[in-house]
Amino acid sequence: MKQPLVPVVPMSHTAHIRSHRKPRRTATSTIAVRAGVAGGVLSTLAVAGASSAANAAEPVTQTLELPTLTADLAAQVAQSADATQQAAANYQLRAERDAAAAEAAKQAKADLAEAEKKAEARKKAAEEARQAAAERAARDAERPSLTTTTTASASVSAPSSGSVATVLAFLQAQVGDAYVMGATGPNAWDCSSLVQAAFKQVGVDLPRVSQDQSMVGTDIPLSQIQAGDILYWGGKGSAYHVGVYIGNGQYLDAANPSKGVVIQDLSGYPASGAVRVL
Template identity: 50%
Template sequence: MSHTAHIPSHRKPRRSASKLAVRAGVAGGVLSTLAMAGTASASPSAEPVAETTLEMPVLDLDLGTEVSTAVTTAAENTRLAAVEAAVEGELNALEESARTGAAAEAKKAKEDATKAAEAKAKQEADRKAAAERAGRSAERETLTNASASNGGSGSTAKGSGSSLGSGTVTAPATGSASAAINFARNQIGKAYVLGATGPSAYDCSGLVQAAYRQLGISLDRTSQDQSLAGRSVSLSNLQPGDILYWGAKGSAYHVAIYSGGGKFIGAQNPRTGIVERQMSYDMPTGAVRVL
């Protein structure tokens, strides 16, 4: 026996080959993994990083632009719709205002036209009245001058008969007042001519003289003398056929024939000619009766 046999050996016991192989494989795998990790850390690949960093912002930018464009378009459409609604409302208001204004203008124009027509009618009536007054004044002046040139006396009637004032009835009355009235009415529409005694034109006393001639009554020619013929009667007691006069008795400037019903027939003036009118149109001063 060796003298060193009792000393324990310090060498590790040998491992089996299979265990060593497994350990070597594991160690190799670990070292390979570490090597690959180290390589990745030390030399990073630019291509994957470039793909991640470049492509994602581009996608985000396009999406943001589309969203922004959509929002802008929607806002613009909303604004345009609001403007269109406002314009439509304003147009409707203008149309309504135009219709209202046109109706008001038409109403005012109608009122103005009515007032103008009424004013014109009044002016025409005033003008007619003034023309009639002027015509009568001219006739009165002419008759006054003629009377003055004759010494102021009435003309003598032809033939013999009873004297009634300065007018003289030279023949007995025949027929009725209707004959005189019908004659005068048949002359309506003929012209008034100062000094005319018919048959196409008359003045006021010429018409009265011609009408009473139908009854066989001869009257003096002038309105002054005719206002003195017969007997005076009140205007409230008139009978058809009475002679109406305007102006003072004996110096009347106009005469006509009472036709009944509050009307008279007379040769008024150059503008109207011979007409039949209500006495209220121009009330006479007095009346005389020769029948």
């Protein structure tokens, strides 16, 4: 039995050459190609992202540091301004103090010259008053029954005792002097230093302060006080002010900084008590 004949298809004249055959693309190769392409894209994106992140990181760092530097600089400028302002204020205050001190020194010099001028006049008057008092004392010693006469000031009674007259004459010479706490003359006094200095003229040593001066001598009722008695204000032993009674309802004292040494009416400022040492 004859086999059926199979038709023979003629081949291309280049079919036997391998390089001219069109290769068949398999699924595996297609996947590999796609994977390679995707990997390349992802690598590119990763590099670009990393570069962008690196580039972006530097401005962020600078942006965070800039406010800190600015704040520090602002604080330094503010501190410098404050220091400059404080220094200017200190210079101005010092200048004002220097100007005030210079003015005070100028005024003090003028006041001192005026005080010295007045002091000379008072010393001369005091010397004349002492001489007059000594003469009166001599006459009074010879005439014990002689009534009292008046001194140069109509407000001051001259007692028969020469010692009291000397005390009053000294006090009269100090009228117009300044009151300065703690001062002891010759041109400024406080209340107790003036009383102490007055009685020292006749050899009587009194304590320095008002409290102690109110404790010396003999207590005298205010209704029986005489010229030359020491008046005090406050409690006995705790007096805060003293003066000397000069007669005619008046006393002489270093009153206060605004008045200085003056003669005042006892009715305007009644004393608390009195003591007699002469």
